Amino acid sequence: ELGACPRESSSFHRNFTTLTITREPRSKHGAKDGATGTGQGRASTSSGAATTTTALFEPGGDGQTPRVVVLLGAPGMGKTAMVRKVMVEWGEGMLHTQFDFVFCIDCKAMVLPMEASVADLVSQCCPGLPVPAGKILDDQKKILFIFDGLEALGFSLVQPEGELSSDPREVKPLELTVMSLLKRTVLPEASLLITMRPTALGSLRQCLKGEYYVEILGFSAARREEYFHRYFENPSKADMAFRFVRGNEILYSLCVIPAMSWTICTILEQELCGKKNLLECSKATTGMMVFYLSQLLKHRDRDNPQVLQQFLLKFCSLAAEGIWKHKVLFEEKEIKDCGLDQAGLLPFFLNERIPREGEDHGSIYAFTHLHVQEFFAAMFYILEDDGEMVSSLGRLEKDVNKLLESYNKSRKDLNVAVRFLFGLVSQKSIEYMDKTIGCRISPRAREELLEWLQGRHRGLSHPGQALKVSEMDTFHFLFEMNEESFAQSALGHFTDLDLQDTKLTLYDQMALSFCIQHWAGLRSVSLQGCSFHWQDPEAELDASVPWVGVVPRVWWAGEQPGRVRRAEPLFSVLSRRLQWCRLSESCCAELAAVLAERPGLACLELADSSLGDSAVRLLCEGLRTPGCRLRILR
Numbered sequence: 001e002l003g004a005c006p007r008e009s010s011s012f013h014r015n016f017t018t019l020t021i022t023r024e025p026r027s028k029h030g031a032k033d034g035a036t037g038t039g040q041g042r043a044s045t046s047s048g049a050a051t052t053t054t055a056l057f058e059p060g061g062d063g064q065t066p067r068v069v070v071l072l073g074a075p076g077m078g079k080t081a082m083v084r085k086v087m088v089e090w091g092e093g094m095l096h097t098q099f100d101f102v103f104c105i106d107c108k109a110m111v112l113p114m115e116a117s118v119a120d121l122v123s124q125c126c127p128g129l130p131v132p133a134g135k136i137l138d139d140q141k142k143i144l145f146i147f148d149g150l151e152a153l154g155f156s157l158v159q160p161e162g163e164l165s166s167d168p169r170e171v172k173p174l175e176l177t178v179m180s181l182l183k184r185t186v187l188p189e190a191s192l193l194i195t196m197r198p199t200a201l202g203s204l205r206q207c208l209k210g211e212y213y214v215e216i217l218g219f220s221a222a223r224r225e226e227y228f229h230r231y232f233e234n235p236s237k238a239d240m241a242f243r244f245v246r247g248n249e250i251l252y253s254l255c256v257i258p259a260m261s262w263t264i265c266t267i268l269e270q271e272l273c274g275k276k277n278l279l280e281c282s283k284a285t286t287g288m289m290v291f292y293l294s295q296l297l298k299h300r301d302r303d304n305p306q307v308l309q310q311f312l313l314k315f316c317s318l319a320a321e322g323i324w325k326h327k328v329l330f331e332e333k334e335i336k337d338c339g340l341d342q343a344g345l346l347p348f349f350l351n352e353r354i355p356r357e358g359e360d361h362g363s364i365y366a367f368t369h370l371h372v373q374e375f376f377a378a379m380f381y382i383l384e385d386d387g388e389m390v391s392s393l394g395r396l397e398k399d400v401n402k403l404l405e406s407y408n409k410s411r412k413d414l415n416v417a418v419r420f421l422f423g424l425v426s427q428k429s430i431e432y433m434d435k436t437i438g439c440r441i442s443p444r445a446r447e448e449l450l451e452w453l454q455g456r457h458r459g460l461s462h463p464g465q466a467l468k469v470s471e472m473d474t475f476h477f478l479f480e481m482n483e484e485s486f487a488q489s490a491l492g493h494f495t496d497l498d499l500q501d502t503k504l505t506l507y508d509q510m511a512l513s514f515c516i517q518h519w520a521g522l523r524s525v526s527l528q529g530c531s532f533h534w535q536d537p538e539a540e541l542d543a544s545v546p547w548v549g550v551v552p553r554v555w556w557a558g559e560q561p562g563r564v565r566r567a568e569p570l571f572s573v574l575s576r577r578l579q580w581c582r583l584s585e586s587c588c589a590e591l592a593a594v595l596a597e598r599p600g601l602a603c604l605e606l607a608d609s610s611l612g613d614s615a616v617r618l619l620c621e622g623l624r625t626p627g628c629r630l631r632i633l634r
Contacts, residue, residue: 014230015230015231016081016085016230017219017223017226017227017230017258018223018226019077019078019081019082019216019217019218019219019223019258020216020217020218020219020220020223021214021215021216021217022214022215022217023055023056023060023212023213023214024212024213056069056071056086056193056214057069057098057191060212064210066191066210066211066212067184067190067191067192067210067211068182068191068192068194068208068209068210068211068212069191069192069193069194069211069212069213069214070194070195070196070201070204070208070211070212070213070214071083071193071194071195071196071214071216072195072196072197072198072201072213072214072215072216073195073197073198073215073216074197074198074257074351074368075197075259075296075347075348075368076257076258076259076260076292076295076296076368077216077217077218077257077258077259078216078218078258078259079148079149079195079196079216080148080149080195081258082195082216083104083146083148083193083195086102086104086144086146086193087102087104087146090102090144098142098144099142099143099144099191100141100142100143101136101141101142101143101144102143102144102146103121103122103125103126103143103144103145103146104125104146104148105121105125105145105146105147105148106125106148106149107147107148107149107150107151107152107153108148108149108152110124110125112124112153112174113174114173114174115171115172115173115174116171116172116174116177117165117167117168117169117170117171117172117177118137118165118168118169118177118180118181118186118187119132119133119134119137119168119169120133120171121177122136122137134168134169137168137169137187138168142189142191143187143189143190143191144190144191144192144193145181145190145191145192145193146192146193146194146195147178147192147193147194147195148195149195149196150194150195150196150204151196151197151347153174153175153178155174155175155178156175156203157175157179157182157203157204157206157207158203158206158207159175159176159179161183163176164176164179164180164183164185164186165177165180165185165186166180166185166186167186168186168187179207182194182204182207182208183207184209197347197351197352198215198351198352198353201352217256218256218257218258219255219256219257219258219261224252224255224256224261225242227255227258227261227265228241228242228245228261228265229242231261231262231265231269232265232269237269241264241265241268241269243506244268244506244507244510245264245268246506247505247506247507247508247510248285248505248507250285250371250416250419251264251285251288253369253371254289254369254371254372256369257368257369259292259295259296260288260292263288263291263292263295264288266291267287267288267291284423284479284480284482285419285420285423285480286375286419286420286422286423286424286426286429286480287423287426287428287429287432287482289372289375289420289423290424290429290432290433290437291432293437294432294436294437296348297348297437307345308345308437308438308439309383309384309385309438309439309440311340311342311345312376312379312383312439313380313383313385314338314339314340315338315340315349315376316376316377316379316380316383317338317380317396318330318334318335318338318340319367319373319374319376319377319379319380320376320377320380320381320396320417321396322373322377323373323374323377323414323417324396326413328366328367328370328373329364329365329366330350330364330365330366331362331363331364331365332362332363332364332365333362334365335350335365349367349376350365350366350367350368351365351366351367351368352364352365353365353366371416374416374417374420375417375420377417377420378417378418378420378421378424379420379424380396380398381398381399381400381403381421381445382400382421382424382425382441382442382445383439383440383441383442384440384441384442400421400445400448400449401448401452403417403418403421404418404448404449404452408452408456415473418473418477419473419476419477419480420480421445421449422449422477422478422480422481423480423481423482424441425441425443425445425446425449425481426480426481426482426483426486427483428482429441430443446486449477450486450489450490453474453477453478453490454490454493456471456474467493467494467495467496468494468495468496468497468498468524469491469494469496469497469498470497470498470499470500472499472502472504472508472511472512474490474515475508475511475512475514475515476508476511478490478491478511478514478515479510479511479514479515482514484518487514487515487518487519488518488519488520491515491518491519491521491522492520492521493521494519494521494522495521495522495523495524496522496523496524496525496526497516497519497522497524497525497526498524498526498528499526499527499528499530500526500527500528500529500530501528501529501530502527502529502530502531503530503531504530504531524603587615588611588615588616588618588619589618591604591618591619591622592618592619592620592621592622592623592625593622594622595619595622595623595625595627595628595630596622596625596626596627596628597627601629601630602629602630602631602632603630603631603632603633603634604630604632604633604634605634606633606634607634
């Protein structure tokens with residue numbers, strides 16, 4: 001196959017980004033200090049190992065070379081990509097010392113017969129073999145069988161020992177033939193590589209002996225950046241996309257999941273190729289999560305959308321209850337009590353940790369990532385339901401106002417869930433969820449969110465003073481929804497923006513700029529003591545280093561340093577306060593240009609900036625231009 005398509009190999013190596021994995025024998029698998037499939041916290045605490053296919057079958061710490069390797073990973077973690085890597089590297093000769101033949105059976109995509117021999121399976125996955133499959137198997141050479149997505153076969157892995165086969169040519173029901181390979185009654189010298197989700201592991205463990213487990217933990221911090229540069233052919237677009245994600249801590253942490261990195265890159269590529277700037281990106285964090293969800297579910301049975309809707313209602317209730325109780329691990333009994341033990345849906349959403357031998361408790365379940373749990377918790381409050389369904393849950397009150405008030409008073413850990421809440425009730429999210437996933441979102445929460453935003457800032461403003469917005473999260477929420485009319489309604493009663501001593505990431509600046517552009521009544525902006533994190537495209541990316549003293553800016557795709565348009569949205573107001581912002585000389589050149597082009601700017605405060613004579617001379621050039629209408633300069 002590779003010979004007929006020689007570019008496959010180079011293309012794959014060019015695009016493949018190394019994953020972080022852990023490898024351990026059965027005796028250690030499932031230990032309490034590192035539960036397979038519980039995901040949360042594991043990737044950050046385990047150093048893991050760089051992915052090499054030769055290492056999968058290297059001798060372990062006990063000196064034994066594993067004959068069976070089980071590759072575990074949640075949906076989207078890269079199991080199939082690892083299988084492709086094995087096939088490509090074997091085709092290049094890198095694995096020839098280990099295996100003479102590698103046969104890959106894609107359990108998710110191949111249509112397998114009801115009855116087959118091992119030789120039939122080989123012939124079906126490699127129809128163009130120059131030598132009959134039976135002869136290859138008779139020679140008992142070094143053979144590797146790969147079962148990609150074994151759980152997709154959907155049959156029981158518990159079969160009577162006496163019915164298993166020892167002859168690779170013997171035709172038997174498919175489940176018996178597969179079981180014969182797993183139990184090693186046929187071709188006992190062959191090696192096996194099995195990929196599957198952790199939720200399907202329980203019955204498999206009863207079939208295997210001496211197996212090793214490899215768990216994919218996803219992308220390390222360095223590999224996330226590498227992935228962006230491999231995905232985008234244009235280095236400047238890769239830098240721009242990565243800066244956008246690096247400035248949004250939610251998106252950046254989700255990029256540990258390879259499929260989520262792909263989702264984000266795919267969406268940002270569409271935005272950038274459409275000559276849009278990232279400020280106009282129509283899919284913020286929520287939109288990317290919704291797209292990711294649709295990709296996970298695209299192969300599910302769509303015949304009965306009601307089943308999915310009811311499952312999601314129960315599932316989101318579990319997620320929300322966990323968020324309220326700071327709970328990220330769920331026992332098997334909880335899953336069953338909620339009616340979530342559905343094999344056709346549960347593996348898409350939760351990882352499972354199987355108890356090791358001697359442990360007396362059932363399986364433990366967890367979300368792939370905490371932010372994924374927060375996303376589904378937000379969905380709980382806006383998914384449409386019939387009253388009967390909610391009363392049958394009987395666990396958590398579906399009260400959006402209670403969530404918002406708790407966040408406002410003390411539960412700041414609910415920030416991400418609230419942000420997702422705003423994103424989910426956008427018109428685009430409502431239409432997309434209904435069209436692609438078949439889920440109905442109630443638009444009723446929009447009014448409650450609008451009233452809450454307007455009320456929280458009124459309460460913070462003193463009587464007789466201008467109504468001002470002084471919480472950065474308000475701009476995050478509005479940017480997440482990304483609807484001009486909603487932003488205008490939410491901000492329409494306020495006249496001042498007042499942020500103090502805030503470190504603004506690039507994402508913060510984009511959210512701020514979006515809101516200011518749709519804030520018709522804004523008259524004064526005060527950013528006293530704020531710093532603006534920024535990275536030069538040519539410099540090493542490190543979001544922990546602030547570029548203080550920079551005019552707040554948003555970068556448009558393709559623009560170069562020195563272009564004034566970057567700063568315009570933040571200067572379209574009557575009053576601008578940049579006290580203690582430590583502006584540099586180069587910033588004054590941009591300020592001068594803004595003074596000439598923005599006649600609406602009437603008041604500018606630059607106290608405690610240590611500008612120096614040369615910077616003030618630059619500023620004076622702007623003050624002398626006919627377009628400058630500045631009335632007050634401090």
